[in-house]
Amino acid sequence: MELNKNTVFITGGASGIGLALAEEFLISENTVIICGRNPDKLELAKERYPELYTIRCDVSKMSEVHQALDQIKSEFDGLNILVNNAGIQYRFDFYEDESTIEMIDEEIDINFRAIVHLSKLFLPILNKAKEAAIINVSSFLGIVPKKSAPGYCATKAALHAFSKSLRYQLEDSSVKVFEIITPLVDTDMTRGREDDLKKITPESLAKEVFRSLKSDKLEIR
Helix, strand or coil: CCCCCCEEEEECCCCHHHHHHHHHHHHCCCEEEEEECCHHHHHHHHHHCCCCEEEECCCCCHHHHHHHHHHHHHHCCCCCEEEECCCCCCCCCCCCCCCHHHHHHHHHHHHHHHHHHHHHHHHHHHCCCCCEEEEEEEEHHHCCCCCCCHHHHHHHHHHHHHHHHHHHHCCCCCEEEEEEEECCECCHHHCCCCCHHHCECHHHHHHHHHHHHHCCCCEEC
């Protein structure tokens, strides 16, 4: 797809993979809107990239998602790319930890349910564009799960299946559904992992993603 002159909304865009993708979109002369829960991170992102537009929004809270949608509809014309990037990961022992259910509920809310809701809410806008995209940031852990993060792995497996099914349903529309199946990336989420040497930077991932988007590679690994 064409990667310039678009209007892009990135969830979880104030740091890590989201901010790296925002930078690539800005370099290619797109209008970029990011959202996040942390106002301090949003402010830092704005200081680094003054041309960014920022919205404080917790995607797990539908009232805030609707407010963000209303703001985008009133302030921006022609939104045509939605990047579902926001995500969290908890590591726990499912049997031993007392707060297991609460942690899994939060992972489901942010990593999966929010993406389903955002996709549903934004599709009427995206479908008006000549060329549009939903880009879901997934993980290889949705395909090859790890022991320490059962909730996270399950949500990414669900997102992988949802992305494929939605892609099939929209194949005759103007909306392409991309899935970024990320490797181990050096972000706040992976800080403290012992296998630091295996990590790639968010910036290198974003550049690879852009190459794949340009060639319409719908499943990016």
